[in-house]
Amino acid sequence: MTHKMKSFLVMGALLGMVNACSKNTTPTTGTASTAAGYQINGQLQNAPAGTKLYLAELGDTQFVSRDTATVNEKGEFTFTGSVPEAGLYQVKANDQNQVLLVLQNGARVRLTGDAQKLSDTYTVQGSPDSEYLQRVSRSVLQSQRASQAAMPRLEQRYNQAAQAGRSDSMAAIQRQAEALQTQGQAEVRQLVRQNPGSVVSAFVVSGVLNPEENFGLADTVATQLKKTMPDSRYTKSLVARLEPMRATAVGSVAPEINLAAPDGKPVTLTSLRGKYVLIDFWASWCGPCRRENPNVVKAYNKYKGKGFEIYGVSFDQDRGKWLNAIKSDGLTWTHVSDLKGWESAAGQSYSIKSIPASILLDPQGRIIGKNLRGEALEAKLASVMK
Known part of the structure; x- marks a missing residue:
């Protein structure tokens, strides 16, 4: 799974x-x-x-x-x-x-x-x-119980599909899993929107919701709390938590990356300006990354002639394994790495804590999407590249 x-x-x-x-x-x-x-x-x-x-x-x-x-x-x-x-x-x-x-x-x-x-x-x-x-707690409890009840069945189906090599079925099961999570999060987000000046909202956007994926909402809460409770430790903690995320929030211009391609020559992220660019953080040793690669290849082949490029950033340390994975998986786009694993300079500047991770940029280099997978990536590309 x-x-x-x-x-x-x-x-x-x-x-x-x-x-x-x-x-x-x-x-x-x-x-x-x-x-x-x-x-x-x-x-x-x-x-x-x-x-x-x-x-x-x-x-x-x-x-x-x-x-x-x-x-x-x-x-x-x-x-x-x-x-x-x-x-x-x-x-x-x-x-x-x-x-x-x-x-x-x-x-x-x-x-x-x-x-x-x-x-x-x-x-x-x-x-x-x-x-x-209390309303937040009840919503979380209901969501957790629904997920726990569905988990064994979905996990079993997912593993069966994986063993049979049915990638389409795997993707469908994964979407069902994500829908369960999204349903619970939507209710909690609505409660936060109704109560942006509460210390509860500071706790929720930091500890219940993912503040990176909900940066706009979290930033709204922080802004409101700075007005009403500027000296609160909850306000200060939330502001400090969000600050490192600001550079890579949706709407921000993506920080520059300048790493070596497989031939040893440096390739900057900004050299791809003018195209929609997916920054794809991955590694040869990352099983979920390798399983996601066919979806990325499918999207690339569909949109590469329409102003779409991929800038693959590897967290590998072994050059040979990195190059073999590129060839084996048919990843025919731009690749870079400093071969420092989790200490990758790009990973540090983008605060990447897990892979696969991806960031979609518009032709001006602004972030317009994060961690889009499979059909979600294709749907986003279809939407912005009409």
């Missing part, structure tokens, strides 16, 4: 954060006055008197314990305290039963649910950001 197929569960990123382990620190009880700080009042079913609940703050890489509360005989509990700024917090009964909330001073949050299946049953009131985060 390809890397793209394995990205079925990318929408589980949020739930993965919820299930992360808390840092072992001494919990601090809330000491601020109720008027000045936050208050969480709750009532849980199936939580015996004496049940301990834990409040933890979502830090940069893990949860940090902040407070504890004890459930009474009616299932009621209360957290009070103060926070330096609006932020994401976890209320946890145990590793399987926990939820995320947004806390800020002045917040009066009401949390209810079944302690034995909290993520499925909880409701939160009194905090618009927490209610928004």
